Amino acid sequence: MDNTTSTALPARSAEACHANVNAVRDALYVLNGKWKLPLIVSLLNGPRRFKEIQRALVDITPKVLSKELRELEINGLIERQVFNTVPVTVTYQLSPYSDSLHPVIESLMLWGQKHRERIVQERRSEPVAMEID
Amino acid sequence: MDNTTSTALPARSAEACHANVNAVRDALYVLNGKWKLPLIVSLLNGPRRFKEIQRALVDITPKVLSKELRELEINGLIERQVFNTVPVTVTYQLSPYSDSLHPVIESLMLWGQKHRERIVQERRSEPVAMEID
DNA sequence: CAGTATCCCGCTGGATACTG
DNA sequence: CAGTATCCAGCGGGATACTG
Numbered sequence: 001m002d003n004t005t006s007t008a009l010p011a012r013s014a015e016a017c018h019a020n021v022n023a024v025r026d027a028l029y030v031l032n033g034k035w036k037l038p039l040i041v042s043l044l045n046g047p048r049r050f051k052e053i054q055r056a057l058v059d060i061t062p063k064v065l066s067k068e069l070r071e072l073e074i075n076g077l078i079e080r081q082v083f084n085t086v087p088v089t090v091t092y093q094l095s096p097y098s099d100s101l102h103p104v105i106e107s108l109m110l111w112g113q114k115h116r117e118r119i120v121q122e123r124r125s126e127p128v129a130m131e132i133d
Numbered sequence: 134m135d136n137t138t139s140t141a142l143p144a145r146s147a148e149a150c151h152a153n154v155n156a157v158r159d160a161l162y163v164l165n166g167k168w169k170l171p172l173i174v175s176l177l178n179g180p181r182r183f184k185e186i187q188r189a190l191v192d193i194t195p196k197v198l199s200k201e202l203r204e205l206e207i208n209g210l211i212e213r214q215v216f217n218t219v220p221v222t223v224t225y226q227l228s229p230y231s232d233s234l235h236p237v238i239e240s241l242m243l244w245g246q247k248h249r250e251r252i253v254q255e256r257r258s259e260p261v262a263m264e265i266d
Numbered sequence: 267c268a269g270t271a272t273c274c275c276g277c278t279g280g281a282t283a284c285t286g
Numbered sequence: 287c288a289g290t291a292t293c294c295a296g297c298g299g300g301a302t303a304c305t306g
Contacts, residue, residue, distance in 0.1 A: 017178050020242050021171045021189060027245035028170060033278070037161060038154045044143045045150055050288050056154060062289060064279055087286085087287050097251075104244050107236035109153050112160035114233060166298070183268050195269060197299055220267050220306085 027104070030075050035060060035068045040098065041105060043078065047093035077101070160237070163208050168193060168201045173231065174238060176211065180226035210234070 031037055035057060042048065042056040054065055069092060072078045077098045083089040164170055168190060175181065175189040187198055202225055205211045210231045216222040 014178075017175060018189065020177065021174050023242040023245035023249070024170050024174050024238070025245070026249050027241045028167070030248060032167075034161070034165075035279090037157050041154050041157050042150060044153070045147075046143070056151065059280090061280060061282095063281095063291085066289060067279085085287095090288060100244060100247060103240035104237070105157070107240050108160045109156040111233060111237050112156035112158070115163065116156070116159050118230075168299090192300090194300060194302095196271085196301095199269060200299090218267095223268060 030077075031104075033068070035064065036072060037105065037108065039065075039068055039072065040077065040094065040101065041109070043092060043094045044105070047081070047091040049089065049091055053092065163210075164237075166201070168197065169205065170238065170241065172198075172201055172205065173210065173227065173234065174242070176225060176227050177238070180214070180224040182222065182224055186225065 038057055039053065042053055048056070050062075050065070050069075053069075054060055054062065057065070060068075069078065069080070073080055073092075076095055078092050079095050081091045081093070083091070171190055172186065175186055181189070183195075183198070183202075186202075187193055187195065190198070193201075202211065202213070206213055206225075209228055211225050212228050214224045214226070216224070
């Protein structure tokens, strides 16, 4: 019946915990779905055109891409620019405000890499149940 | 260009960009959905019981909570512990591995807070169309 | 308390085709 | 090229009720 083995972390009050939960939910409200963050990542190098983004995010359909871009624009994270070429050229780029997301993006990319490595390791060291004759 | 800036984000090559996109997608694969991250946040203070988590994450139904907990456990992010009390007591706590998520969680919480503040500011300075009698 | 069992709705997002 | 228009499948996830 040993308990209270709380991990080392800024222990906080129940209200603070709830505030944190809400903060994360607020963030997720804007960054929700399958595509928002990958889309932002694909723009880290600079402005990209619609078709370029579509190619970067393999398999995203134009409808969905269009919707995601619109939502991100509404939330002030990306900017749309139209050029009067023929045919028309449109570029999307990250807004200055999106810089505030860098810590999120960076930590997420890093964790994604590490996690993938971890999975690979597991697969390697695991005596997976396999067919034997 | 200076590559000594610690927070420099942009991937230089197209392949690096694609790798980054994939890393984020890998991360999101594990942290997907509406509840995973808030759930983890709710455990930052230490072990919690099923019902406690349910209360912390207002409005999550037992079915969904159960599913989310199982998935997080499978991915090694939380640990389940059963105590032979009557009635049975079950606690969930973050695993050591989940520590690797701290940068993600922290940056996300921070950004969520800032973003909410920003929204409030916008609302204030915006001459919103409103009903008048 | 700690869940499971059903039922089911809505929304995300995919497929395909079409337009300026 | 840069999208929009339709149609539709899947499933995330909510409501409610029930079990050990």
